[in-house]
Amino acid sequence: MKKLTGVLALSLSLFAGCRSAGDSSVRPDASSPPQTGTSQDALTGDAGASPTPSAPTALSDAERQAKEACLDQWLKARQLDPYGNADGTMYMGGTPLFNEATGETKDRLEFVYQKQPESKKACLEAGVAPPGK
Template sequence: MRHALILLAAACLTTGCPKKTAEAPTPKEETASTDAGTPAEDAGAPAEDAGAPATDGGSRAAQEACVDRWLKEHKLDRYGHPEGTMFTGGTPLFNEATGETRDRLEYVFARQPDALKACPATTTP
């Protein structure tokens, strides 16, 4: 019986655990969604009205920077809530019931219309 346990332990140690490399993203894939310094959830939904965020990459980034400054000046978190607010699921942008994700700027502008006035969308032709 003792020899069987030794053989079983040796077999387990030599075979090891199988690697599942297909499930783990490479570092390049992880940073691809955040190259501009914004999370992938913020990536552009099309602007349908004047209150929607700009879709042009440069003007979108400029508008986000303006909104971030405005939120910081007003002591609000990145979603327009008071600093320190906790969210179920980690973000108010994801609706767990429907599986839908909202654009961060649209969410902020709906909660804080003054942010849109301070940082209007500028579209370039």
């Protein structure tokens, strides 16, 4: 029993030492997420508008479907996958839209528009307004 208590005490002290030595998975200030990339407001041009919780942009279902249909046609014509990369690209976790380290999920339209800006221009020329317009 004495050996077990010693092992337990040693393992707890090692565990505490590992955590305090700088665990990179824990942010020093976990209250606010780090800024990554362009803000939603900057992409949509609606600095004062707040998006609805169910959708990253304040689009109606019909607007969103029209934008996705235009984008999907544009991607298919260029033999790109639904995320704007070469067809057949494999992703860890199944999608590039989810960051497993931060738990953040990106909107597919905004992700592809940022990666392939010409897709957004092509859909604008086709008469599909950009997000938030």
